[in-house]
Amino acid sequence: MIIFSFYMTAIEFNNLQMGDKADVLWPAGMFIDEHLEPGKCMTVIYKMPHFFVEVKFDVNTNNITDIYALEADQHFEAYLNNVSLFHWLN
Numbered sequence: 001m002i003i004f005s006f007y008m009t010a011i012e013f014n015n016l017q018m019g020d021k022a023d024v025l026w027p028a029g030m031f032i033d034e035h036l037e038p039g040k041c042m043t044v045i046y047k048m049p050h051f052f053v054e055v056k057f058d059v060n061t062n063n064i065t066d067i068y069a070l071e072a073d074q075h076f077e078a079y080l081n082n083v084s085l086f087h088w089l090n
Contacts, residue, residue, distance in 0.1 A: 007050070008049075010050070010070065011069075014069050028048060033045050037059075040059065053070070054067070
């Protein structure tokens with residue numbers, strides 16, 4: 001089991017095995033949004049202290065297919081339409 005460090009980077013997170021990523025994400029990550037591609041997958045985004053994490057689920061089997069930290073230069077526009085700034089500002 002990996003113990004989460006507040007200072008963990010996206011690169012360090014991505015170098016973990018899938019099970020260790022889940023062990024770090026579930027207690028420390030904060031749910032932000034989800035995006036559904038009908039018949040294919042659901043992508044859920046979480047906020048970690050210093051990066052965001054996407055979790056991909058196969059909608060047909062409900063299994064996790066991938067967990068990875070997003071790099072700082074990746075685009076977040078797909079999520080911005082669904083996030084309320086009111087929640088973040090109060």
